[in-house]
Amino acid sequence: MKAKHQRLTLALLALVALIGAGLLAAFALRDQASYFYTPSDIVAKKPEAGQAIRLGGMVEVGSIKRDADGVTVNFIVQDGDARQAVSYTGITPDLFVEGSGVVADGSLTADGQFVAETLLAKHDENYVPRELEGIDMTGTPQATGTLIE
Amino acid sequence: MIAEAGLIALWLAAGLALLQLALGGIGLKAGRTDLLQAIRPVAVAQGGLVTLSFLLLIWLFLRSDMSVALVVKNSASVKPFLYKFAGTWGNHEGSMLLWVTVMGLAGAMIALFERNLKTATLVTTLAAQAFISLGFYAFLLISSNPFERMFPVPADGQGLNPLLQDPGLAFHPPTLYFGYVGLSVAFSFAVGAMITRDVGPAFARAMRPWVLGAWIFLTLGITAGSYWAYYELGWGGWWFWDPVENASLMPWLAATALLHSVTVLATRDGLRAWTVMLAVVAFSMSMIGTFLVRSGILTSVHAFAVDPERGSFILALLAIYIGGAMALFALRIGTVKEGSKFELVSREGALVANNLLLSAILGIVFIGTLYPLFVEAITDEKLSVGPPYFNLAAGPITLLLVAIMAAGPLLKWRRDNPKKLLNRLSIPILVTAAAVFLLVLLTTSMSVMSLLAMGLAAGIALASFAPLWKRNLRRTPMHVYGMVIAHFGIAVALVGMASESSFTEEKLVAAQPGTEIEINRWNLKFEAIEPLAGPNWTALEARISARYDGGETVEITPQNRMFASAQTQTSEAALLTRWNGQLYVVLGEGDSEGRWQIRTWWKPFVTLIWYGGILVALGGLLAVVGRLRRSRRQRLQREYAEVMV
Incomplete structure (x- = not known):
């Protein structure tokens, strides 16, 4: 193979690999990126049932209820304007408490319940999930002051 | 006085870096050899002073000197x-000082031990190294002085984030920093070689030894980080595609590509421009990783503090270094002569494929990590990209890459016969x-990806x-x-990953003392729950006796810890390791x-996942020791021959 041909072949291969990777990435992104919703967002533009979304807000005070099986927990996430019922089966994060911030990955069921697969709570008093910044937390008396440093 | 001494040492080291540049x-410019000497x-002096400064900071922490703001916090x-x-x-401040300390030590090591490079290239490399260090010195001295005093002196400090109070923390970040900084050395070498037109x-x-060294540390750092997340976060997962994990994976991918292409350049004098480019990209990824973690722009357990000033500073450094190197690359690459040629089916060809596929994976991880930030900056819409994206996009390419990994080492340099390659690979393919x-016959729960991964791993x-x-062994x-x-090691890790994702069994129960849990062949009996106190925490501890397959009873004790200083809880998972797997038990809340x-x-x-990672790093270690010994032997032979003439 001549030198020029070799460079050309290599450049073409590189191009094909890059385009392939780009297409694969674009396809996967379109399919798999999950959008972040607050309860108000869900009221405004309801996502389809079963679509993977990420829900964030504050756990409403007095809303945490455990099922009789001892491992399923039901609670309400609110952002000051709207409320969303959530159910989760599993061990709740260490700092999952009423009046505190939470981010849940999961999807809506047909009857409007949000079923969470994973729960993220704030990990310490200095840390707030990025998506929760700027959410009005005045409706939750325990949550003032200490959440955002 | 110790804090002031540390600060003075830091200023002096910064001054020496300027002098070095x-x-x-x-x-x-002036061709003055006395200056070059x-x-x-x-x-060496710069490396010594900055190390002294770092040691003094350690001393302040060990003495719990509460007049220093950083110690208090x-x-x-x-x-x-x-x-x-x-x-x-x-x-933040301490880790930046660690970064610049490792850079200073690396510069000192190049100055002391590098004997094979042309003087001009060596000097340019050291000057480039000083230039990078200067940015970090400025960063420390202007916006994040670790030695700042605090008045009035408080009675005690605020403690460390309890999640980080773990032996893993003692070694994980420095290991990664050694890797990042090693790549900065490769970058300096590339800049030096471009300026002096000495790419060969x-x-x-x-x-090569620097790339290998950096890569070993990155491999160990990622492996340790993965295990730390696995047992400390209590979620049972070993890789979350968290942006901070990706920040360490991206430099590793670039370094892996670089260490393969640098071999082509060293052995066959091919892939000149590409290798220089990869050295620039690899360090860019280190800087981007540092930026992502240190600026706090990510949603992540690692982003403790949101501080835009620091983020912009690192971003500015990133732009200067990478932009400068890219501009230099564009200016000089035309003058880098083309290296020697090779056929597609050859060792070089396989290494090029390795590089292309690694770059593709790097691109996919890069897009997935930065896309949400990009979208949010432009449309204010918040979006998260998680494991489904990364597994779907990077998984198939990874499998292709490991398939080529089997073939590459069996190919001859320059040109080989495809039929002969198939012959050599016939048994692994079978x-x-x-x-x-x-x-397929024996299991039911495996996904196509896991099946392929497990099969390929065997081959x-x-x-x-x-x-x-x-070969004569x-x-x-x-x-x-x-x-x-x-x-x-890659094959071993692959088996672990496929097995974990296919065969993991899980049980979640609300248990009272006396409840028995059956999982796989394990029988667990919840005996009791007891309070417990540690040096700076209190805990609730569950006593559980575990028996495997009717064998001996072992007691395990998962805990929930409350830390006094930060009002924080962490759960400590209990792990039982057997040759064929691991039992993982987490204690949740009571009702x-x-x-x-x-x-x-x-x-x-x-556990094969992490044993595999350790094997990979061990392989790197053997390679670097072997290469260094060989180059030393060759230099001694050359010097001996010169003396004899």
Whole structure:
């Protein structure tokens, strides 16, 4: 193979690999990126049932209820304007408490319940999930002051 | 006084870095060899002073000197010794000082030990190294002084984030920093070689040990980080595609590509421009990783503080270094002569494929990590990209990459016969096919990806030893063993990953004392729950007796810890390791009826993931030792020959 041909072949291969990777990435992104919703967002533009979304807000005070099986927990996430019922089966994060911030990955069921697969709570008093910044937390008396440093 | 001494040492080191840059620049411009001679001792002194500064900071932490703001914010006098020590770099200022210390030490090592490179290239490399360090010195001295005093002096410190109070923390960040900084050395070498138009095998051989060294540390750092997340976060997962994990994975991918292409340059004088480019990209990824973690722009457990000033500073450094290097690359690359040629089916061809596929994976991880930030900046819409994206996009390419990994080492340089390659690979291919067939027959729960991964792993495990076939094992160079072990390690890790994702069993129960839990062949009996107190925490501890397959009873004790200083809880998972897997038990909350949530997993062969990572790093270590010994021997022979003439 001549030198020029070799460079050309290599450049073409590189191009094909890059385009392939780009297409694969674009396809996967379109399919798999999950959008972040607050309860108000869900009221405004309801996502389809079963679509993977990420829900964030504050756990409403007095809303945490455990099922009789001892491992399923039901609670309400609110952002000051709207409320969303959530159910989760599993061990709740260490700092999952009423009046505190939470981010849940999961999807809506047909009857409007949000079923969470994973729960993220704030990990310490200095840390707030990025998506929760700027959410009005005045409706939750325990949550003032200490959440955002 | 110690804090002031540390600050003075830091200022002096910064001054010496400036001198190092000036000596290199003026010396080269004016052709003054006396100035060039002076750069080595200056680099050594700079390394010594910055190390002194870092040691003094450690000393302040160990003494719990509460007149220093950084110690107050990140330590407490009741903290165990190890965490006072590790707390030194468990914060922004300390970790930046660690970074610049490692850079200074690396510069000193180049100055002391590099004997094969042309003087001009060496001097330019040291000057480039000083230039990068200067940015970090400025960063420390202007916006994040670790030695700042605090008035009035508080009675005690605020403690360290309890999640980080773990032996993993003592070693994980410094290991990654060694890797990041090693790549900065490769970057400096590339800049030096571009400026002096010296891109060739000698430059590649000088750069290779640094790339290998950086890559070993990154491999260990990622492996340790993965295990830390696995047992400390209590979620049972070993990789979350968290942006901070990706920040360490991206430099690793670039370094892996670089260490393969640098071999082509060193051995065959090919891929010149590409190798220089990769060195620039690899360091860019280190800087981007540092930026992502340190600026706090990510949603992540690692982003403790949101501080835009620091973020912009690192971003500015990133733009200067990478932009400068890219501009230099664009200007100079036309003058880099094309290297020697090769056919597509050849060792070089396989290494090019390796590089392309690694770059593709790097691109996919890069897009997935930065896309949400990009979208949010433009449309204000918030979006998260998680494991489904990464697994779907990067998974198939990874499998293709490991398939090529089996073939590459069996190919000859320059040109080879495709039919002969198939012959050499016939047994591994058969093994792969047989493994996939058996798994389809015997198991039901495996996804296509896991099936392929497991099958390929079986083939690769065999193929990785093929380069030793019919060789005199005692005369085989050490770096060949290194390659064999590293490739075998990939196969081992792959088995662990496929097994964990396919065969993990999980149980979640609300248990009262006396409740028994059956999982796989384990029988767990919840005996009791008891309070417990540690040095700076209190805990609730569950006593559970575990029996495997009717065997001996072992007691395990998962805990929920409350930390006094930060009002924070962490759950400490209990792990039981057997040769064929790991039992993972987490204690959750109790309820009013006296029941406690207990979550258990049985994860068959999960430990292979990290053993594989360790094998990969071990392979790298053998390679670097072998290469260094060989180049030393060759230099001694050359010097001997010169003396004899």
